[in-house]
Amino acid sequence: MIFEKFSIIAISVLGSLSLAACGQSHDGHGDHKMAGEAGDHEMSDHSGHDTSGVGDAMIPVAGKVVQVFADAGRIKIDHEEIPAINMTAMTMSFQTGGDVDLARFSEEDGVHFMLKKGRDGSFRIMQMCKTDGSDAECMSNMKH
Numbered sequence: 001m002i003f004e005k006f007s008i009i010a011i012s013v014l015g016s017l018s019l020a021a022c023g024q025s026h027d028g029h030g031d032h033k034m035a036g037e038a039g040d041h042e043m044s045d046h047s048g049h050d051t052s053g054v055g056d057a058m059i060p061v062a063g064k065v066v067q068v069f070a071d072a073g074r075i076k077i078d079h080e081e082i083p084a085i086n087m088t089a090m091t092m093s094f095q096t097g098g099d100v101d102l103a104r105f106s107e108e109d110g111v112h113f114m115l116k117k118g119r120d121g122s123f124r125i126m127q128m129c130k131t132d133g134s135d136a137e138c139m140s141n142m143k144h
Contacts, residue, residue, distance in 0.1 A: 063079035111130060
C-alpha cells in the first residue's frame with residue numbers, strides 16, 4: 001500500500017520533470033530553440049496556436065528585426081502579439097518566401113510583414129517593408 005502511493009507520487013513527479021525537460025512553459029508555448037539561437041521560438045512549430053481559421057489568408061504583423069540570416073532565407077524578429085493565431089508577442093525566426101529581399105533589412109529595423117501559413121503548417125513571411133518611411137511604395141503595395 002505504501003509502495004503503491006510512493007509509486008504514484010514518483011510517476012507524477014517524473015512526469016512533471018519530463019514536461020519541464022521538454023521545455024514546456026506555463027503558457028503552452030514551449031521554449032523552442034534553434035541551434036545557435038537561444039531563446040527563440042522555432043519557426044516551424046506552431047502547434048500551440050489556433051490556426052484553424054487562417055486558411056490561405058495573409059496575416060499583417062509589426063515588429064523589429066533582431067537578426068538577418070539572408071543566406072538561409074530567414075530572419076529573427078521581435079514581433080507584436082498576433083491575435084489571428086493566438087500568439088503572444090515574442091522573438092522568433094521566420095522563413096521567408098515570395099519576393100522578400102532580406103539584404104534590404106538590418107538589425108533594429110522596424111518592419112511590417114505579412115505571414116502566410118504553408119501546407120506544412122509553418123508560417124512564412126511573404127512580404128516585408130520597413131516602417132521608417134523609406135518604404136512607402138512597399139507599404140502601399142502590401143497585399144492584405
